[in-house]
Amino acid sequence: MDSFKVGIVGCGTVGGGVVKLLLENGELIRERIGRPVEIAFVADPQRERALALGVPKEKVFPDGIEALKADCDAVVELIGGTGIAKRVVEEALKKGRHVVTANKALLADYGEELFRLAKENGVSLKFEASVGGGIPVIKALREGLAGNRIEAIYGIINGTANFILTQMSQRGISFEEALKEAQELGYAEADPTLDVDGYDAAHKIAILATLAYCRFVKTEQVFVRGIREITPLDIEIAREEFGYGVKLLAITKLVNGEIEVRVHPTMIPENHILASVNGVFNACFVEGDFVGETLFYGKGAGREPTASAVVSDIVDLALGNTYAVPECLFKGENLRVREPEEFTSSFYLRFTALDRPGVLAKIASILGKHNISIKMALQKSIEFDGGVPVVMTTHPAPKKAISLAIKEIDALDVIVKPTFVCMIEELEERA
Numbered sequence: 001m002d003s004f005k006v007g008i009v010g011c012g013t014v015g016g017g018v019v020k021l022l023l024e025n026g027e028l029i030r031e032r033i034g035r036p037v038e039i040a041f042v043a044d045p046q047r048e049r050a051l052a053l054g055v056p057k058e059k060v061f062p063d064g065i066e067a068l069k070a071d072c073d074a075v076v077e078l079i080g081g082t083g084i085a086k087r088v089v090e091e092a093l094k095k096g097r098h099v100v101t102a103n104k105a106l107l108a109d110y111g112e113e114l115f116r117l118a119k120e121n122g123v124s125l126k127f128e129a130s131v132g133g134g135i136p137v138i139k140a141l142r143e144g145l146a147g148n149r150i151e152a153i154y155g156i157i158n159g160t161a162n163f164i165l166t167q168m169s170q171r172g173i174s175f176e177e178a179l180k181e182a183q184e185l186g187y188a189e190a191d192p193t194l195d196v197d198g199y200d201a202a203h204k205i206a207i208l209a210t211l212a213y214c215r216f217v218k219t220e221q222v223f224v225r226g227i228r229e230i231t232p233l234d235i236e237i238a239r240e241e242f243g244y245g246v247k248l249l250a251i252t253k254l255v256n257g258e259i260e261v262r263v264h265p266t267m268i269p270e271n272h273i274l275a276s277v278n279g280v281f282n283a284c285f286v287e288g289d290f291v292g293e294t295l296f297y298g299k300g301a302g303r304e305p306t307a308s309a310v311v312s313d314i315v316d317l318a319l320g321n322t323y324a325v326p327e328c329l330f331k332g333e334n335l336r337v338r339e340p341e342e343f344t345s346s347f348y349l350r351f352t353a354l355d356r357p358g359v360l361a362k363i364a365s366i367l368g369k370h371n372i373s374i375k376m377a378l379q380k381s382i383e384f385d386g387g388v389p390v391v392m393t394t395h396p397a398p399k400k401a402i403s404l405a406i407k408e409i410d411a412l413d414v415i416v417k418p419t420f421v422c423m424i425e426e427l428e429e430r431a
């Protein structure tokens with residue numbers, strides 16, 4: 001059978017991994033699928049990156065757009081970002097080439113137009129590596145769970161943030177120290193904003209929500225909070241006093257026929273399986289109406305795991321499986337995305353207050369006025385940020401009521417710092 005020819009654009013961390021995998025495991029892939037996958041070309045401004053991996057020099061180009069003139073069946077975009085990468089994807093689709101990408105930022109912001117362009121040109125745009133690195137969660141949602149109504153997805157889908165929270169939790173170190181370690185170990189981006197402020201996870205949950213709920217979800221529709229404000233004290237209190245672990249969760253779920261799409265630090269029962277996903281590992285916990293609960297776990301980033309996911313898309317295309325996104329996406333019958341103020345959740349509230357008589361009563365009275373029911377309350381006898389930490393958890397309450405109450409409480413003269421607020425997901429505990 002003819003070889004399936006791929007052009008790889010971008011030979012950095014992931015692109016280099018894809019070249020390496022195709023060269024090292026090429027024979028294995030040929031035996032499995034019954035046809036060889038051939039590297040038609042590799043493009044990267046640093047040509048020596050491809051040459052060092054053993055790609056013949058006549059197949060190595062310095063620029064991705066130029067390289068598209070060469071013949072191939074699929075173009076693999078691994079440049080990243082929404083600039084030149086978008087141009088490469090558009091040009092390739094217009095030329096009638098299938099495209100494989102790991103670019104979550106591109107899909108979360110321009111997915112709708114790019115998938116429409118692919119459809120118009122009768123080709124496929126595949127994206128397994130865009131969420132969860134090596135974990136085949138996209139294929140699972142698109143195909144394995146296709147018969148299910150997806151009730152919820154809870155994802156730990158940013159390895160850097162999970163590494164930082166794990167270090168803060170296990171060693172009691174500060175956010176700044178943990179971030180420095182993540183940078184030294186090469187996990188965090190050079191500019192770690194996308195990781196720690198939640199935007200990388202927002203790109204990814206926008207993609208998962210798009211697949212799960214058959215409507216295009218963009219990053220701007222995702223409620224996003226990062227992990228900068230979490231202190232080791234909150235992590236300790238959550239665990240010691242309330243039995244919760246703290247994770248940066250990316251969540252999408254069906255609520256009364258509408259959907260929520262959000263990324264924020266979340267307290268979850270410490271013995272829920274997601275609480276034991278540590279370090280740079282990723283996990284997606286998916287609930288379907290027929291299948292029940294499923295868990296997808298593995299390395300969410302890095303050269304080899306991500307290359308594994310990219311190659312799974314290439315193999316799919318070589319086998320003639322061009323199904324990339326559900327047809328219903330193009331009908332435009334959209335479930336509404338709920339606004340953050342419509343969320344209902346249990347909350348963890350840490351007030352930083354002066355240690356004076358009547359403080360608890362004042363806080364409780366404002367919460368009561370907003371119809372917020374306190375579940376547990378405690379005060380720590382330690383100095384913290386110029387006051388003492390007063391911590392409460394609530395029964396489920398509207399986020400809007402919490403915001404209004406916190407605004408009033410923070411204006412009290414006995415409150416010395418803005419209150420730290422964290423949502424709690426009472427996921428069913430598993431022993």
Ligand code: NDP
Nearest residue numbers: 010011012013014043044063064078079080102103301302
């Ligand atoms: P890198 O920065 O390591 O690699 C990108 C490569 O593209 C660089 O070698 C860059 O060269 C090259 N490049 C820039 N402009 C062009 C051009 N015009 N034509 C051809 N090549 C060009 O990024 P990653 O490999 O880390 O990421 C690639 C994609 O994979 C991104 O979308 C990222 O979000 C995604 N991803 C990455 C993961 C990871 O673990 N790294 C995990 C999951 C997804 P130069 O250095 O000279 O600019």
Ligand code: HSE
Nearest residue numbers: 157158159160300301
């Ligand atoms: N910066 C991302 C992470 C890389 O830490 O998970 C993978 O998308």
